[in-house]
Amino acid sequence: MTGTSYLSDRRKAILKAVVEEYILNGQPIGSEELLRKYSLGCSSATIRAELAALEEMEYLSHPHTSAGRIPTEQGYRIYVDHLLVLSPVSFQEEEKISQVLNRQAQDLRNILAEACRLVATISTYTSLALAPQANQQVMRHIHFVPVSAKQALVILVTSLKVIQDQFLEVSAEVSEEDLEYLSHYLSRRLLGKTPWQCLQELPVIREEQPARLVSLLNQLSTVLHNVFLYEQSERLIVEGAENLLLASDFRNSFKQRRLADALDRRFLLQDVLDRHLTSRNLQIFIGQENEVVEMHDLTLLAMPFEASRYAYGALGLLGPMRMDYAKGIRLLACVTGVLERALSQEA
Amino acid sequence: MTGTSYLSDRRKAILKAVVEEYILNGQPIGSEELLRKYSLGCSSATIRAELAALEEMEYLSHPHTSAGRIPTEQGYRIYVDHLLVLSPVSFQEEEKISQVLNRQAQDLRNILAEACRLVATISTYTSLALAPQANQQVMRHIHFVPVSAKQALVILVTSLKVIQDQFLEVSAEVSEEDLEYLSHYLSRRLLGKTPWQCLQELPVIREEQPARLVSLLNQLSTVLHNVFLYEQSERLIVEGAENLLLASDFRNSFKQRRLADALDRRFLLQDVLDRHLTSRNLQIFIGQENEVVEMHDLTLLAMPFEASRYAYGALGLLGPMRMDYAKGIRLLACVTGVLERALSQEA
DNA sequence: GGTTGGCACACTCCAGGTGAGAGTGCCAAC
DNA sequence: GTTGGCACTCTCACCTGGAGTGTGCCAACC
Structure with a gap:
């Protein structure tokens, strides 16, 4: 009862009351108010003694001599660890x-x-x-979409419901069929892989493809980097x-x-x-x-x-x-x- | 010179100085300070007279008797309309x-x-x-993409570089070929049209399509509404x-x-x-x-x-x-x- | 021994007062 | 029209005193 670490039930009740009252009003709370609002079964003098003890334990503090008590960080810690009662979510x-x-x-x-x-x-x-x-997801979908003569859209979807779409520049030599072909080809090679694995795979794929598609694959590599960098940083x-x-x-x-x-x-x-x-x-x-x-x-x-x-x-x-x-x-x-x-x- | 609307060059210079000084420091500015910082070619008493005149015209005001002047809203207005000098963008x-x-x-x-x-x-x-x-753009691209057995992604691209992509639920009866078909069909019907026109077109299209695609088309209609509502409200x-x-x-x-x-x-x-x-x-x-x-x-x-x-x-x-x-x-x-x-x- | 009422003390907060400082407005002189 | 001089006004920072509040302590009590 007199130790500095053991908390009697009354002290617990008082600490809880101070914390909750302070949470509610943001005002330091004194012994009289505590007595009035909470039925603690003792007088204000007793409460004062208990408050002093709780302050000694560093669960409460005094902004100045003649203000009520407010919780210290350790007071909040005791509160959330031991005194807080959580009602279930309705x-x-x-x-x-x-x-x-x-x-x-x-x-x-x-x-x-x-x-x-x-x-x-x-x-x-x-x-x-x-x-x-980002590295905890795998590629679920990859698709190139012709948008205009000069631009295509690449769409990546990952297992984490991340959609990344970005405009790419397309040279005149690349046909719509190329884009269609690349979509299927890359799907076969990259789906189920992590963005990181995809990035490693890309240079290999680039070797196998005709020269006119290289720029596109390079840009794709940038987009994949973005999945890391952008998604990562944002x-x-x-x-x-x-x-x-x-x-x-x-x-x-x-x-x-x-x-x-x-x-x-x-x-x-x-x-x-x-x-x-x-x-x-x-x-x-x-x-x-x-x-x-x-x-x-x-x-x-x-x-x-x-x-x-x-x-x-x-x-x-x-x-x-x-x-x-x-x-x-x-x-x-x-x-x-x-x-x-x-x-x-x-x- | 004595009227309430004509501004002599000196008054202009003083008004400009007060506004710019106040912009710089946020402090009311008095005649002495004005004299010290700007070469206005007259004494502080003269400046005071001019300040009083500018106050009379309601271009300046006095927070209190013994503070300097600050611009009124009308003062700022004169400033931006007539006194502000814009240097070109570097x-x-x-x-x-x-x-x-x-x-x-x-x-x-x-x-x-x-x-x-x-x-x-x-x-x-x-x-x-x-x-x-949103109604100032036309549909540039529309595409359905199968993502999983139950979900597809629809991608809309408009002339304003707006990309709208959203997951749709797909019933088991709808095949990947259906999605492919729908992508092409809708492209033919909707591209070049405004979102609003697309929305009007959709019920017509729905009539022409097999029953198993109706749900998809309904969801597309929602997405198009989103182009309006979401893009509109956001x-x-x-x-x-x-x-x-x-x-x-x-x-x-x-x-x-x-x-x-x-x-x-x-x-x-x-x-x-x-x-x-x-x-x-x-x-x-x-x-x-x-x-x-x-x-x-x-x-x-x-x-x-x-x-x-x-x-x-x-x-x-x-x-x-x-x-x-x-x-x-x-x-x-x-x-x-x-x-x-x-x-x-x-x- | 723990608990209680009583009371002096400490501290904040607010209101009212004071003095320095700043800037004006006016006036008489140039 | 412009100038220096000067009284006036107002703010701001500082101080001061009193009301209010809550504590800490003490002696008395169960």
Whole structure:
């Protein structure tokens, strides 16, 4: 009872109350208010003693002598690890989200962007979506389409519902039949292979083909690189940055700018998310637990999802440390659930 | 010289100096400072008299008795209409922008998004890009592609470099040959037609086709609607909203929120831009000249561009009234120039 | 021993006051 | 028409005092 690590039930209740009250109102909370709103079965003096003990344990802190208590990062940590009660996702919620996302069969990028926007809107915070890595997909379809005398369109579809289409320049010597022939030929050679394997295969194929098709194959190689580079570098989608930037308890203009810049540096965020995606469970990064310095006073919830076999992406929610964890986690669980079902439909 | 509308050369010089100084520093400017920084050939007392006259004419205003002058909206108006000197766009600039935008032949949406991002980044304000209306394009290509046993991909390409691809569900009865056949058949019937004409044609075509293809044609109709609805509703791209929201001279949190919301209501903005796009020249909306209330203390520069014959889009720059007009206008001119060249390449 | 009411103390926050600084407007002189 | 001089006005930054709030401690109690 007197130790610094063991938490009596009453202390747990008080800690929980402080955290939830602070999440709700964003105001430091004192012993009297706690007494009034929660039936803790003791007087305010006792609560004060307990609050002092919780502060001693570094779960709570004092903005100044005469303000109430607010949770520390460690306080939030105890809260999410031990005190948070998650109610299951309701059918209505899931149904509603499902309807929004499944409006029409789209490609991965659109689905993710849509999901991201949804999470940002509902949570009123910032949402991140990380697409699975490009090398975890195989080529499902490849087709050249004549568009004009000078241009053709190449369309690649992968197992991850990624559609990549790009205009190619075609010299006058290349006929429509050539394009048709190349479509079939490349299909035979490349389908079922990863983009990386395709890239390795291309030089071999180039050898076997007539000279007039070489330029086309070179351009295809660029497109395949794009599947890596572009999709790779643009794997991260961020929505609702303004929600966070305009949040009322975040009025430090310098920090705002820094955060805005950090959210723009997609590479960095992407890299961090990737490295933490080894676990297949929800991950919570509170304050300084975030690698990115600009997020040191924010919380990131990151929920992985399986886009297809062995291909994992993640959906994230970035908000203030005093975000509504229960709601956030439920929202992510709900959306990733819908996402997994939408993506698992054989493409 | 004493009238309220005629501007002597000295008054012009003073007004210009006040506007440019205010654009530069964002601080009200007084007679002494004006004297120090600009060689106006008279004393500060004379300048004060002129400032008073310009205030009388409502080109300048006084935040309070003892502050310097700042331009009124009408002051800015005079400035952009008569006092602003535009230097031509340099080759380096144009070349640099051209390189960024022409990295690879992309579809309209990507090019516009890229251009928009570029303008936002360079200007450090907010950039808008409005794609041409969907009915100003004709179908250039239509193709069904079998992707799996249950799914096909339909690809539409229009004269505006718009690529629309979407997964369709295919019943077991439909063979790959059917898809091939349908691609050719629909090409014959629909190419060269506007999306709207295509939509009208579809019911007719449906009558002529075997029953097992009806579902496919219905889904195609949905896709075509999307060319209208989606492309129509998402014609506006906004980039760099955070630049404006975090701008230091814009610290009213209520207004920030309102502006953020307004920028999210794409329909509204789109509509306004469309209505003003009758002119083919740069348009400048200063403060209350903006229809959208939330922009009443901002300036919008809107530069139309011709995406293809008779199909006009616009590129916009939204910033504070004290934005650098010369730079902004040059930037828009430069980017729309590059854009027109990129899009005019026959798709 | 844990719990309680009482009370002094510490601290913030807001309102009101003060003085420096800046820029004007006016006026008389040129 | 232009100029220097000067009183006036207003903001901004700083300080100050009082109300309010919540704590920490203590002695008394169960």
